[in-house]
Amino acid sequence: MPPLDLSATSVDITRAICDVPSVSGDETALADLIDAAVRPLPHLEVYRDGDTIVARTDLGRAQRVVIAGHIDTVPINDNVPTRDVVIDDEPFLWGRGTVDMKAGVAVQLKLAAELVDPRVDITWMWYDHEEVDADLNGLTRLARTRPDLFSGDFAILGEPSNGTVEGGCNGTLRALVHTHGVRAHSARAWIGENAIHKAAPILARLAEYRPRSVEVDGLVYREGLNAVSITGGVASNVIPDACRVEVNYRFAPSLTGEQAAAHIRDVFAGFEVEIVDVAPGARPGLDAPLAQEFVAAVGAEPTPKYGWTDVARFAALGVPAVNYGPGDPHLAHHDEERVPLSQIDDVERGLRSWLTSS
Known part of the structure; x- marks a missing residue:
């Protein structure tokens, strides 16, 4: 299996990680690739717990943001490997995990490699077992072994949100x-x-x-x-x-x-x-100063998240959190799961701009 090339585009990274099956309980191959890709990066401190990988900057910034995404998917149903499709003149990447939520993970990997001097310290989390019982969730395990890693002033979950900000969750x-x-x-x-x-x-x-x-x-x-x-x-x-x-x-x-x-x-x-x-769900979390800055930078009217996501986990810890990622939530788990290539680029651009602006 070739190594992950984090100098590639976010779209190409999405394609690469979607073509590595990682149904819940079988994430090790993808976790190994992510670990091997981020561990050599000198600006990151890397910690691994099972198939959850955490990479952190330690620049002494006044604020820290946690950006997280799960690497597992629901079962494959003849929708791997990925393929490029065009619908109504719009290019998409089709296949399991493109929406939920490997496009978001790909953006996070790209930015983790390239943002050497962000304006805030960043904790990147890529975790396993999100699509199954909560007691198996990699963040549940990590909270037991390294609760200090959840410390932050704001958190972003790369869950699909059509490239807009979805506050809280049911x-x-x-x-x-x-x-x-x-x-x-x-x-x-x-x-x-x-x-x-x-x-x-x-x-x-x-x-x-x-x-x-x-x-x-x-x-x-x-x-x-x-x-x-x-x-x-x-x-x-x-x-x-x-x-x-x-x-x-x-x-x-x-x-x-x-x-x-x-x-x-x-x-x-x-x-x-x-x-x-x-x-329990999570309130929108949009009244926090960093959240307001983020919404203004992204430039989209926030909407509610109707499904449950791990923003609730951060909210319970007192860390305001939102969902922000490429892909239509209605296509999550769908056999016709597909993500617009433009949304992958837009989310990367939005996060990069906010994390590097002075």
Whole structure:
């Protein structure tokens, strides 16, 4: 496997790292390439924890910015290697990871190599296992082993944002809503109680639910509550005695995890509700001076981030954070994932200008 050439363009670096498969749990090959590319750079101090690599400047600047991106992707589905496509006269790079979020990682690698004398100290983070359970996330592990590396005055996540600034993020909650019945032979169904049938009111409440739009610090976040799976049944001739509906609640960052859980229990009052995972969101973080400078430099009106991202992790540590990266979030995880080449260049130009302006 050829080494990464960080003197190449951000577009070419994107192409190179997208062509190295790195589905969650299989990031080592790409992490090795990143490590080998940044470790020799004399202006960076490099630390590695598993498949997470951190590179820091130590110039004694008055402020420090953390810029992070995950190197893993969701599973490949015949969309690697990448290829160049043109849609409506616009050139794109097509393939898994181009949007979520290797184009952002490529920009970060390019700038990490070239910004020897930025106006702020920078901590670059490239981490693993973002697309799976939070307890596997490379930043979770890094927070245990080197919490000092998260110190900063502002953070930027290179998550896809169509080249604009997306403030904060929604929280996410997963819950299981259980029903119980009595098993019986399906030929004598009246002897039993069908737990799947008892789930009908759960689905009715979900169908009738009207999610809120909530303004938080000037940005309007759209909530959502949906069934994402139903599990039940024993055999084709048995009345089931148990059923569970898994629901996912995407909630505004004005709610705490406890408040989100209380809302779910209220929606499904009368049913057994098991909260299995909660990740609170992050408020926009746009009132911090560095955030305001950054938004002004990029020159785009901030919008809310509807999905959950690791900006929430930084917000919980008291570090204001935003999302800023190339790619349309609607194409993240899509089999037709593709990023406009112009957005890769624009994001590189925006970050470079802000990080080097006096």
